[in-house]
Amino acid sequence: MPWDTKDYPDAMKNLKKVVRKKAIDIANALLDNDYPEDRAIPIAISQAEDWFEKSDHDEIQAFDSKPKPRKNDDHEHAGNADLLDNDVLIYFEDDKWKVQTKEAQRPDSTFDTKKDATDRAKEIADNKESNVISYTKDGKKQS
Known part of the structure; x- marks a missing residue:
């Protein structure tokens, strides 16, 4: 089941807002690539936290200003999902x-x-x- 910023897994509730947004985006892309939820959630959280630690302020701000992830977003062309x-x-x-x-x-x-x-x-x-x-x-x- 895909998620959005109002309906997301409990494991993401204590993340910073921008990290949660990134984790939701990654998790939805993983689900679109047939990952089971129990694998998608920890991978997405880890990757989102990693992204936040390694990104500079401008990159974080640029992502934060993008539209919020929605349950029906198309992740057909999600670049990083192919690398997982x-x-x-x-x-x-x-x-x-x-x-x-x-x-x-x-x-x-x-x-x-x-x-x-x-x-x-x-x-x-x-x-x-x-x-x-x-x-x-x-x-x-x-x-």
């Missing part, structure tokens, strides 16, 4: 370890150590029920 089943990559570039979902446009995060990158990649992959693929500093795939 993709594996999470760990690779070394520009003197940093990067964590990026396969086929995403940019990394989720960057780290000084591979251990920190691996911890973050595992967190993302566990949330999405996908795999972590790790590369060495010289770009070779690790087993």
Whole structure:
């Protein structure tokens, strides 16, 4: 069942308004892509909180000024929904370890150590029920 800003899962009630709005939008996109509610809700919350932490003030304001999500919104072309089943990559570039979902446009995060990158990649992959693929500093795939 899709949600809107007046009717949403109890798990979202304590989120900041803009984070809740983002979580509802993500959750509705997941439902449109045949995710079961019990998977869509925690993924949407985690992704919305992550988005809020990593976004600057202008990006948050831009999203907040968009229309509120509605139950009947079309998410056929929701860009990030296609990435939710993709594996999470760990690779070394520009003197940093990067964590990026396969086929995403940019990394989720960057780290000084591979251990920190691996911890973050595992967190993302566990949330999405996908795999972590790790590369060495010289770009070779690790087993």
